[in-house]
Amino acid sequence: MKISIDKSILWKSLDQISKVISTKNIIPILSEILFEVNGSGLSMVGGDGTVFLKSTIDPEDFQLLRSGSITIPGRRLIEIVKKLKDVIDISADGHQIVIKSGRSKFEMSGMDAEEYPKMELELGQVVSVSGQVLKELVTKTIFATYTKEDAPILTGLRITLTENGIEATGTDRHRLSKTAEKIEDGFDFTTVVGSGSLNELVKIIPDKEKVSISFYKDRFIVQTKKFVFSSRVLEGAYPDVDRITxxxxxxxxxxxxxxxxxxxxxxxxxxxxxxxxxxxxxxxxxxxxxxxxxxxxxxxxxxxxxxxxxxxxxxxxxxxxxxxxxxxxxxxxxxxxxxxxxxxxxxxxxxxxxxxxxxxxxxxx
Missing domain, CATH: 3.10.150.10 (DNA Polymerase III, subunit A, domain 2)
Structure with missing residues (x-):
């Protein structure tokens, strides 16, 4: 693998991925960022096992010198790119990685791309909303979610979809916040998504761009033109909050x-x-x-x-x-x-x- 790319383009994707990569290193490869590059473009994937984010860069936005794939230590890469200026060259031979920019040069070891967990992107039923709508659904309710682990289901937002609306509800048993927005072409579906995952999602969603939301089995997937966000949903029965309302x-x-x-x-x-x-x-x-x-x-x-x-x-x-x-x-x-x-x-x-x-x-x- 070998590419040459402008720092500002690379940094935009890395900054998004930095929100979700693992810091605990329980599974070593989850502290890495997966790079895959070919004629279709450059994709980078990071995650912590519960949440994954795939960011893509179009082929016209970088120079492809050799196709390939490798994982690169995430935090180290982010700190290096933050320091560098202008054009950055990244190459990998086997597991050995070299990053250059001007007279700066960094060498490190990566891991086999095949060992990186597969990001589940099979889509179920999909609805589209503006980024601003999704942000407001989260920010107007997430503060009411529970913060302790003795009731995991309450640490997430309940997302309820109907034929013409989408609703978010958060509660910690002592308070409750709910908000809703009208949509077109909806369907009946309810899931609960962890507040930690959603907090990271709202940091990267573009306000004016349409986003696609997919509800599929045990995943909550949000897709834009430049990235795909996938989070495992929470298991369990959400309380019947309508009864106390x-x-x-x-x-x-x-x-x-x-x-x-x-x-x-x-x-x-x-x-x-x-x-x-x-x-x-x-x-x-x-x-x-x-x-x-x-x-x-x-x-x-x-x-x-x-x-x-x-x-x-x-x-x-x-x-x-x-x-x-x-x-x-x-x-x-x-x-x-x-x-x-x-x-x-x-x-x-x-x-x-x-x-x-x-x-x-x-x-x-």
């Missing part, structure tokens, strides 16, 4: 989203000194937020734009509330109240597909 409310209060965020950040200065991040909310002619700790107290007040129903009192986790509110991209937010011990719901006004639920604290307000 209220649909009718005794009080609905409308406030300005940014004002609510600012007020919560104020009281959270004190609330964050406690493990529970507890904030008390009293709704009457205005919204009063308060918190206290051994070191002090805080009070903030929020103007009500509209209220349907009577005033109420409850306590909740300020950190959870801030995560939900900061994902709402509407100027106004509704606070939806059933009862003091029932879930409280935040929704953006004008965007009913975004839905954020929290369980309140059982305290005397």
């Amino acid at each position: 209220p649909t009718q409310f005794n009080s609905i209060v409308t406030v300005k989203t940014q004002d609510f965020i600012d007020a919560l950040k104020g009281v959270n200065i004190i609330a964050s000194e406690q493990k529970t991040n507890l904030v008390k909310m009293i709704v009457g002619e205005e919204v009063e937020l308060s918190s206290e700790s051994d070191q002090g107290k805080a009070n903030e007040f929020l103007e009500i734009i509209k209220m349907d129903g009577e005033g109420f009192k409850l306590s909740f986790n300020a950190k959870f509330a801030l995560s939900a509110l900061e994902s709402i991209d509407c100027e106004e937010t509704t606070i939806n109240f059933v009862g003091r011990l029932d879930p409280i719901v935040f929704k953006g006004v004008g965007n009913e597909t975004d839905f954020h639920l929290m369980l309140p604290y059982r305290t005397e307000v």
Whole structure:
């Protein structure tokens, strides 16, 4: 194998792959990046066993001097390419690799390309969405997923597909976030994808480009013009979250989203000194937020734009509330109240597909 390629072109692909290659080296070859080059182009594959990413470079974007394949130590290659400038020459004879650029020269050993795990790319049913839509599905919900390993299924996002929509749901048992987007030519399918995999995916998805999403057996595959992302899905039964989701409310209060965020950040200065991040909310002619700790107290007040129903009192986790509110991209937010011990719901006004639920604290307000 021998190629000559501009650093900027090579780096764009390597930077994507750097997000998914293994750092633990449990399986040595997973710390490598697979290079395969021929007249059809250059492909590079990296992964950690659960997630794999294949990035491709068109033949007109580099000079092919000799076809072939090899694996190259991933982290070392990334650091080398980051340092180099201009045109980079990469050659491999057997397992010996030489990388040159100007007067810089690096030599190292790779591994047999045949030993690298095969990336499963068999596609099932496919839908297409914009990169921005997929990003928003993830970023508006992923913060609500569970972070401990005692309930693995909750560490992922539930992706639900219907004939005309795609929905993402995240929950850690104490809060829930859900959002949906309309699509065309959908079908009925549900899977759960690990939040770690999706966090890496959103870093590389182009906003304006169409992406194809494939749901196939135990894989979740996203494909663009330049890369293919494949992640193993999580096994197990996702909880029936619709059962705990209220649909009718005794009080609905409308406030300005940014004002609510600012007020919560104020009281959270004190609330964050406690493990529970507890904030008390009293709704009457205005919204009063308060918190206290051994070191002090805080009070903030929020103007009500509209209220349907009577005033109420409850306590909740300020950190959870801030995560939900900061994902709402509407100027106004509704606070939806059933009862003091029932879930409280935040929704953006004008965007009913975004839905954020929290369980309140059982305290005397």
